Amino acid sequence: DQQVKQNSPSLSVQEGRISILNCDYTNSMFDYFLWYKKYPAEGPTFLISISSIKDKNEDGRFTVFLNKSAKHLSLHIVPSQPGDSAVYFCAASHFGNEKLTFGTGTRLTIIP
Amino acid sequence: SQTIHQWPATLVQPVGSPLSLECTVEGTSNPNLYWYRQAAGRGLQLLFYSVGIGQISSEVPQNLSASRPQDRQFILSSKKLLLSDSGFYLCAWTVGTATYEQYFGPGTRLTVT
Numbered sequence: 001d002q003q004v005k006q007n008s009p010s011l012s013v014q015e016g017r018i019s020i021l022n023c024d025y026t027n028s029m030f031d032y033f034l035w036y037k038k039y040p041a042e043g044p045t046f047l048i049s050i051s052s053i054k055d056k057n058e059d060g061r062f063t064v065f066l067n068k069s070a071k072h073l074s075l076h077i078v079p080s081q082p083g084d085s086a087v088y089f090c091a092a093s094h095f096g097n098e099k100l101t102f103g104t105g106t107r108l109t110i111i112p
Numbered sequence: 113s114q115t116i117h118q119w120p121a122t123l124v125q126p127v128g129s130p131l132s133l134e135c136t137v138e139g140t141s142n143p144n145l146y147w148y149r150q151a152a153g154r155g156l157q158l159l160f161y162s163v164g165i166g167q168i169s170s171e172v173p174q175n176l177s178a179s180r181p182q183d184r185q186f187i188l189s190s191k192k193l194l195l196s197d198s199g200f201y202l203c204a205w206t207v208g209t210a211t212y213e214q215y216f217g218p219g220t221r222l223t224v225t
Contacts, residue, residue: 041219089155
């Protein structure tokens with residue numbers, strides 16, 4: 001049972017434009033959500049997170065939006081840069097859980 | 113600052129051979145430790161996690177085992193590798209339940225031939 005889903009395996013965006021990566025979840029107990037960025041042959045790096053008490057969190061060019069009623073979150077990158085080309089994973093957890101549940105990832109390619 | 117080490121970086125092993133991957137964390141005490149595998153074209157699959165020395169939770173029945181002989185050391189092992197064990201193995205840590213963010217090591221690329 002895939003509790004965290006990233007339905008788009010890949011996404012291509014022109015440099016300077018907005019990249020929007022989407023993530024859906026099914027477990028209503030999830031109350032904390034994270035985005036990770038992964039380059040080939042490297043470990044994922046933490047990018048940004050959001051608690052379920054918020055609907056938006058912003059950090060520089062990265063903004064995460066949470067729609068709890070739709071069980072949907074998205075990551076916006078503005079403006080997109082070539083160094084943003086990577087695989088992006090969303091992850092979720094809930095209070096008292098030592099584990100993260102990851103999505104399958106979306107490969108973002110920024111076209112110069 | 114905290115640092116996580118994994119070795120080796122790459123490994124090519126024949127089917128049926130044993131495996132030992134090591135992960136160590138510096139700069140923190142009593143971390144939660146995790147082993148993940150990323151198979152080709154797949155997401156991150158949690159294999160094992162540990163909240164303390166000698167405490168191991170297995171997420172997926174498989175050909176692998178894990179041990180935590182010291183507070184900041186986490187070892188992934190197999191007695192006999194299968195072709196399906198090929199993948200990118202990642203170790204991660206976090207500090208208890210104070211934060212959800214997990215921090216990953218550089219990974220080990222395992223190819224079973």
